Amino acid sequence: MRFFDRALVNGRSIRVRSTEETDGDFAIGDADHQLNARRRLVVDRPWVWLTQVHGDVCVDVDAVGLEGACGAPADSLITRRTDLALSIQTADCIPIALWSLDGVIAAVHAGWRGLEAGVIETTTRSMRAQTSAALHAFIGPSIGPECYEFGAEDFERLEARFGSAIRGTTSDGRSALDVRAGVISELLRNHVVIDVDDDACTACAGGFFSHRARADIARHATVIWIEES
Numbered sequence: 001m002r003f004f005d006r007a008l009v010n011g012r013s014i015r016v017r018s019t020e021e022t023d024g025d026f027a028i029g030d031a032d033h034q035l036n037a038r039r040r041l042v043v044d045r046p047w048v049w050l051t052q053v054h055g056d057v058c059v060d061v062d063a064v065g066l067e068g069a070c071g072a073p074a075d076s077l078i079t080r081r082t083d084l085a086l087s088i089q090t091a092d093c094i095p096i097a098l099w100s101l102d103g104v105i106a107a108v109h110a111g112w113r114g115l116e117a118g119v120i121e122t123t124t125r126s127m128r129a130q131t132s133a134a135l136h137a138f139i140g141p142s143i144g145p146e147c148y149e150f151g152a153e154d155f156e157r158l159e160a161r162f163g164s165a166i167r168g169t170t171s172d173g174r175s176a177l178d179v180r181a182g183v184i185s186e187l188l189r190n191h192v193v194i195d196v197d198d199d200a201c202t203a204c205a206g207g208f209f210s211h212r213a214r215a216d217i218a219r220h221a222t223v224i225w226i227e228e229s
Contacts, residue, residue, distance in 0.1 A: 001042070004138050004196055008101050011229030012082070016097045017042050018140040018198070018222040020207045026089055026221035028071075039087075042223055047085045050074050052109045056117035058126045061086070076108040076123040080130065085225040091209040092148075092202050094183050095140040095222030098123065098192065100133040105224050112179050116158060120186040135192045140222045142180060143212055144201035146170055150177035158182065171204075 002018035019026060024038045028049060039047050048061055048069050057074035062081060069077060077086045086107035088095045093111035104127050110119055127135060145168025152175065158166055162185045168178035180199060187194055202220075203213035210216055 013227045014099045016138045016224045019220045025218035027219040047087050049087045054113040056119045056122045058123045075114045075119045078106040082226040085223045087223045089219040091211040091219050092143040094142040097138040097224040100131040102133045104131045124190040137192050137194045138196040141200040143203045145176035145178040147203035148176050149174045
């Protein structure tokens with residue numbers, strides 16, 4: 001499991017956890033008692049999760065409540081609550097945890113479709129509606145360009161939007177998509193400070209599930225919450 005902690009104001013702190021294969025399967029479809037047991041080993045508090053759809057919708061948990069947020073068709077969550085954990089499930093897409101120093105937190109699921117749809121911009125805009133403090137990011141492991149061959153038809157549009165850095169090369173020399181470069185570009189464009197960029201490749205680094213490389217149906221969880229003093 002990947003760990004990241006950061007102090008906030010007023011004695012509180014951010015906790016981010018990003019699971020690995022040895023931590024088990026966090027796919028939403030798993031039997032509830034097994035999934036809940038694995039969640040409690042990461043953090044023992046209510047988890048908020050989404051039915052991820054590769055779009056740009058951000059759910060404000062404080063506005064819709066826990067019942068309205070859990071399972072909502074969306075790709076990011078925000079809250080100021082300190083009694084919840086926000087979670088994203090991935091097996092190649094990029095998980096992003098965001099926070100402000102005064103305690104607005106968010107969890108974002110960013111595949112290339114969600115990135116293009118504007119999920120990062122939507123989420124940061126929703127956060128800035130609640131805080132004027134600087135925003136910070138943890139970017140978790142995802143598939144790297146060395147393992148992500150990508151067709152030419154979408155490249156021109158994506159490159160025009162995110163710059164030439166989104167163009168990569170696979171380990172055997174084929175055209176590849178560097179989604180992480182696009183994510184970094186969008187975070188910086190939206191004035192987010194990147195504290196952690198964990199660029200381990202879920203397809204080839206070992207110890208991760210990968211939908212694209214191995215058709216894995218299991219998922220990792222990336223979780224963010226606020227710890228009170």
